[in-house]
């Protein structure tokens with residue numbers, strides 16, 4: 001039996017996905033802050049690969065921050081995350097497929113798991129473990145950005161440089177949000 005009874009009776013998995021610049025991280029931070037206000041034990045994690053702004057913080061595009069633990073492997077997440085009522089994971093697309101099993105186990109152990117990540121890579125293909133975790137989600141929100149060409153709702157991430165590796169850490173210098181019509185696989189600009 002557990003000495004510490006978490007106030008949440010059952011855990012669950014929430015997923016926030018969408019293209020770049022859709023406000024995923026901002027929404028993740030908003031939910032984590034609300035859990036903190038509710039006096040729940042909250043912790044944020046992110047993949048070690050993502051050090052765009054800060055090595056141990058999650059930073060949204062509008063520069064809100066929360067302290068986070070960088071992880072190399074999703075298997076490290078269970079023991080760490082199990083000590084908290086609410087666990088947030090940013091840039092989940094950079095994790096390995098074990099992330100799904102870890103999140104299921106955390107949720108079964110009464111942890112509320114909130115995951116933010118890119119559903120598609122710059123080629124418009126499913127990114128890392130995101131399709132699996134979206135399938136497992138109890139609650140799924142797909143946010144849209146604004147197309148930087150025409151102003152419609154955007155669901156795609158256009159790379160604006162010529163690099164072809166799937167993981168290229170960048171921001172407005174390397175990516176634009178695009179609608180389906182303006183997304184162009186053949187052109188870089």
Ligand code: ZN
Pocket residue numbers: 147148149150151152178179180181182183
């Ligand atoms: Zn467009």
